[in-house]
Amino acid sequence: MNELILVKYGEIILKGLNRRLFEDQLIRNMKNVLTENVGRFKVSKSQATIYVEPVDESADIAKAVQKLQKVCGIVSISRVAQVEKDISVIQEKVIEYLKDALARSYTFKVETKRADKTFPIKSPDVSRVIGGYILSKLTHLKVDVHHPDIVVKVEIRGPGAYVYFEKVSGVGGLPVGSSGKATLLLSGGIDSPVAGWMIAKRGVKLEAVHFYSYPYTSERAKNKVIKLASLLTPYCGTIKLHIVPFTDIQLAIHEKCPQEQLTLIMRRFMMKISEKIAIKNGADALITGESLGQVASQTIQSLGVTNAAVDLPVFRPLIGMDKEEIVKIAKKIDTFETSILPYEDCCTVFVPKHPNTKPKLEKLLASEKHIAMHEMIDKAVEDTETIILEPGEEF
Ligand code: ATP
Ligand code: MG
DSSP states (O other): OOEEEEEEESGGGGGGGGHHHHHHHHHHHHHHHSOGGGOOEEEEEETTEEEEEEOSTTOOHHHHHHHHTTSTTEEEEEEEEEEOSOHHHHHHHHHHHTHHHHHTOSEEEEEEEEOOTTSSSOHHHHHHHHHHHHHHHOTTOEEOSSSOSEEEEEEEETTEEEEEOOOEEOOOSBOTTSSOEEEEEOOSSSHHHHHHHHHHTBTOEEEEEEEEOTTTSOHHHHHHHHHHHHHHHHHHOOEEEEEEEOHHHHHHHHHHSOGGGHHHHHHHHHHHHHHHHHHHTTOOOEEOOOOTTSSGGGSHHHHHHHHTTOSSOEEOTTTTOOHHHHHHHHHHTTOHHHHTSOOOOHHHHTOOSSOOSSOOHHHHHHHHTTSOHHHHHHHHHHTOEEEEEOTTOOO
């Protein structure tokens, strides 16, 4: 049987003259996830739809649907049967292809989309003919146009007619690579992977930076972050993860600066180092998982002094979200289970008992004078280890 996948995208359609660039990026990203272990597919586009067709026996349609569900920019994915544009062939195919789904249902309706206006029968008439045919063949079924158990879909477009009943939702948004590149500060927590995912969904290519403080944080904690980054790759493609040794800087801050300023000076260091790595790698913004008021370092004033450490724009997509909403997304994108593994993070190793919630920038700047900041930053950037994570790799 001639079965294939139809992929629909949303926002890209509004892109006017640039639409082609977005479509081509999306197709490239789709091809990247349809790797060897999914089998061979041909990907092509026509009239705001992308066709993913099996090339040979190796093609696993169910697996391909699963992979495509994570590709940013896709709104829906349908597994369909293709037939010639002939009403009697279409109605036979509906009965054959949707046999099981129709047997499970009591009520149905038919919806037709006629993208090919040369087809002589108008959409409502196609629906009526096919509905009548279904009723004549499967006598347990009734039509219900308001709340049917199953909606039989028929599309007449491009090379053929397509029959299906199910649409699975995609991630939506824009294809990664269509809106530039940004550097995600990736901790081992729940928030930052979600923040990265939300920005990737707007078409942004991600790189990630992680700070670790060996031996205060363990090898396991580092591996957990590598795993988190790899869990993001099905959505955003290859990720370069920069792992920055942070122990010396943390010890210096601990030694030279007042207790209550530790967290914020540390955060300012993180921002400065991330900015350097971002610029070196052609990224134009930073991303963090901060959410207003969640902890002492996330008050308005604290965010202000953290921001003042850098010139690049800082995206904080979680800023207005509650923990519960963030957790919901973390579960949806499959990072939650890894994030809650109980390994220490470099932020939690040196936490002051009474952190400053209303910091003054001048005071922090005065304290920072006691540390050889530039040298330490350059050294950390120099000693950074970079790992490249490809979609489909397991960790
Ligand atoms: P998360 O759940 O993402 O760890 P959090 O609620 O624990 O966030 P903080 O620990 O204050 O909050 O960190 C705020 C943000 O700073 C994180 O979301 C992340 O973007 C960045 N960050 C914190 N620790 C690290 C780290 N070790 N490496 C890289 N980025 C970090
Ligand atoms: Mg954290």
